[in-house]
Every structure is written in C-alpha cells, then in structure tokens.
Amino acid sequence: MTPPFSAGGGITPPQGAIAVIFISGRTAADAEGYGAAADAMAEAAARQDGYLGVESARGADGLGITVSWWRDEAAALAWRQNPEHTRIREQGRALWYDWYRTVITTVERAYDWQRSEPAG
C-alpha cells in the first residue's frame, strides 16, 4: 500500500502538522441553527490557507469530538482568528455548547489500517 492512503476518506496527517482537538458538550438548543453553522464552519475552514482536513463525531449523549489538521502553527492560529470562525464561536458560547475544550497538539506519527477482506 502506498502511503499516504486515505482510510475513511480522511487524511493521514504528516509529522509536524498541528491537530486541533475540539471536545464539546451540546446544549439541547437550536439543532437546526447548529447544523447550519457547523456546515458553514467546515466550508470556511476548507478555504483557509494551510487547512489539511477535518474529522468529526458526536454521540447520542451530546459529546462531540472534532479534529482539524493544519499545516503548521501559523495556519492553525490564522484559523482561530478568522472572522467567520470568531462569529460562529460567539454564537456557540451563547447557544449551542454547555462546555468545550480546545487542545492544540503537534503530530508525531500516524498509522493507518484498512480492511482488506470482509469482517468475520
């Protein structure tokens, strides 16, 4: 297999990239507005210089984890300061989140695995 291959459609982040881990608890408020804002955020991030990709999951208990990958610290910081990101972040604090945690990390290494034969 020729790396980087793209298990699950995501990217395999290179060493030295920045992973921004966003962990959050949702309020029950405004599911529709939240969904629209999440889509708008994803589009704004993808237009940003140094954006490498994003993965997101939210369980039925309301806890969500989003990891966005960035080329370097400068790219991650520019995204933090992006005006649309800032605007949506303020709405998130007003409406959508009970709590959140943002953790900035540096990628050391990554391993991919993908099924080559049916499960069982």
Next chain:
Amino acid sequence: MTPPFSAGGGITPPQGAIAVIFISGRTAADAEGYGAAADAMAEAAARQDGYLGVESARGADGLGITVSWWRDEAAALAWRQNPEHTRIREQGRALWYDWYRTVITTVERAYDWQRSEPAG
C-alpha cells in the same frame, strides 16, 4: 476559575502530555461484542501507569473518534504493548472496524470554556 477545571467531566491535558487520536469506521458486525470490548479497553487503560483520561464519540454514520491522554511517550507506548489491548486490537481488525487511523500527538496547550448562565 481555578485551572485545571474539568469541563464535561474530562481532564485538561498538561503541556507535554501525549494525545493518542484514534479515528475509526465501524463495520455493522457484532454490536454487543464491540460494546463489551470497548468497556474492557477503557478499564484496562485506566489501570495503566501514566493514564490521564479518555474521551470518545461515535456518530450515527459509524465514524468514531477516541482521544486518550497519557503522561508521556513511554506511557503511551506501554499501553500500545499492553497484552489485553493487543488482544482486543486483533479482534477489532477481524470484526469491528472497516478502517482506522491512530495519530500520536504532543499537547502544546489547552483552553477550557464552560457555560456560566443558561443558553439563549
């Protein structure tokens, strides 16, 4: 607010800690066995020296993200080599996952936010 406070019941990882980001796509197979193994994994991890905490979310589309926090590289590596972890990883490849990606990262900094008044 006195840091580190514990938004959502999780931990705020300190600078230099290791975050192991595990992103996976589930098969449709063996939901019951998977649930039991996930519980057993969480218990085994929590007994491991250098374990700081774990957060996990899986959405309705089958994509899941788990982040486990470790004191240092040695602790994360020891968990990787833990015999129960190894056994469950092999079952995961046989049964539960279509693909997964493991990304080892180093924590640079973390920010917490928690609601102080009702949403709206």
